[in-house]
Amino acid sequence: MAAAGGIVTMREDRASGTTAVIELLRAGASAPSSHNSQPWRLQWHHDAVEVHGDPDRRLEVADPDARELRLACGAALLNVRLAVRAQGRRAHTQLLPDPADRWFLGRVRPGSVLPASLWESELATAIPRRHTDRHPFDGRPLPAALRDQLARAAGRESCRLVFLTDARQRRELRELTARAHRQQRADPAFVAEWERWIGHPAREDDGLPREHAQRAPRADSAWRPRDFGDAVADTDRTAPPTGSGDDPTVAVVLSYDDGPLAHLRAGAAMQQVLLTATAHGVGSSFVAPPLEVAAVRDEVRALLGGVLWPQVVLRLGWGRPVHPTPRRRDTGA
Ligand SMILES: Cc1cc2nc3c(=O)[nH]c(=O)nc-3n(C[C@H](O)[C@H](O)[C@H](O)COP(=O)(O)O)c2cc1C
The missing domain is CATH 3.40.109.10 (NADH Oxidase)
Structure with missing residues (x-):
């Protein structure tokens, strides 16, 4: 073996x-x-x-x-x-x-x-x-035909993809994201776990490397509170925060149930969407905090109609080349 x-x-x-x-x-x-x-x-x-x-x-x-x-x-x-x-x-x-x-x-x-x-x-x-693209995305919309294709991609796995276009819904989800992020950062157990995975000197082929490990939220994006300081070039870093530097398409993968099977299906739907985006030159990343804090996730669910279960919030936009993140190595033993 x-x-x-x-x-x-x-x-x-x-x-x-x-x-x-x-x-x-x-x-x-x-x-x-x-x-x-x-x-x-x-x-x-x-x-x-x-x-x-x-x-x-x-x-x-x-x-x-x-x-x-x-x-x-x-x-x-x-x-x-x-x-x-x-x-x-x-x-x-x-x-x-x-x-x-x-x-x-x-x-x-x-x-x-x-x-x-x-x-x-x-x-x-x-x-x-496909790599997680944490660059700021400008506000250029994705063509309607591509959005349909992304929605169909999620549908192939018995899930739904909903685009957040309504200004009130977007504002509320941004606020819930900020609240969940603050709550997590205030929890010593969360921070300790973060430090075991993010920028840990002993990690080489899993977790996020040191250069991803900036902890503070970037000032230019409410949608990227946890961008790990990403691996963008220094020229990007020195760009002054504008408060509106990141205006992505935001989409949520929703499932019809919330048990283990539904989670596996939602993972497949998420990946169908991510790969479809990649195939069309669209970058993508994740907005996890509002779905990781249970009480906030309930509010996100209510915001989206209260029937289906939100599983993944995605940021989508016209991407730039991104460095791959390491994977565990094949030892060849
Ligand atoms: C369920 C899930 C939640 C994630 N949440 C975040 C997040 O909140 N912020 C972030 O920058 N990346 C997030 N990621 C992306 C991971 O950090 C990324 O997948 C991992 O580092 C591997 O890199 P790759 O996607 O480029 O292959 C998430 C990924 C998954 C599957």
């Missing part, structure tokens, strides 16, 4: 088979995760890629219910599915396949030959190109 940080592969006899399996595992590991915690174990077992949530990598304070862990693993499963399809195989997917093991979140088994459709190929190609 070959082990990797977070990735375990069974050795295969045929080199080509091994390469194909490694491609699938790498696709899974490219998924986004809160604090780049990479809260999964990916393994090739028998004839399928298995995705196991790793409770030791859960953010106990920011994510006590493992909702974000499941979103990340749902995104990893979607990546594996797309990678299987890009290899020209059917992708047979099971979510929560073992009722006795709550951390066994899903498996994808490559099946018989079936060429990928155009959109599947496009999204699979976008997997290694």
Whole structure:
């Protein structure tokens, strides 16, 4: 068995088979995760890629219910599915396949030959190109046709994508975001957890590196209270805060339920949206605080009609090139 940080592969006899399996595992590991915690174990077992949530990598304070862990693993499963399809195989997917093991979140088994459709190929190609883009976005709107496409992408995973266009709703969500962020920063347990993951000198291939670790909110954006100081060039940093430097499209992925299955589906929907955006040159990042504080999440839900469950708030806009964030290395053992 070959082990990797977070990735375990069974050795295969045929080199080509091994390469194909490694491609699938790498696709899974490219998924986004809160604090780049990479809260999964990916393994090739028998004839399928298995995705196991790793409770030791859960953010106990920011994510006590493992909702974000499941979103990340749902995104990893979607990546594996797309990678299987890009290899020209059917992708047979099971979510929560073992009722006795709550951390066994899903498996994808490559099946018989079936060429990928155009959109599947496009999204699979976008997997290694998608990176969280924390640059300010100007207010240029996304074309209506592209917004429809993003909404359809979420719909493929039985979720909804709602764009926040109403000025009052945007203002209220901004205020809820600021409140949640202040609450989290005032909690010593949250700060301690943050310091274990963000800018920690011992972390190389997970968490956010030191250069991402500026703690103070950037003055130019209410939508990026937690941008980790991002990896933008110094020229961007010296730009004076204008108070309106960041005017992104804001969209929320909503699910019809709020249990483990719904979280996995929402993670897949989130990733469908992110990859569709990447394929069209649109940058994206996350606004997690208002959904991490339970009482604030209830208010966000009420703000959006009170029926569906908000799972991810996304910032979208015309992006710039972004450096990739590290992933756990394949030790090749
Ligand atoms: C559920 C979730 C919440 C996230 N929340 C934030 C956030 O609040 N602020 C932020 O800058 N990035 C956030 N991220 C992005 C992660 O930091 C990012 O995915 C990780 O560092 C890996 O980098 P990559 O997305 O460029 O591959 C979030 C990601 C996920 C999946």
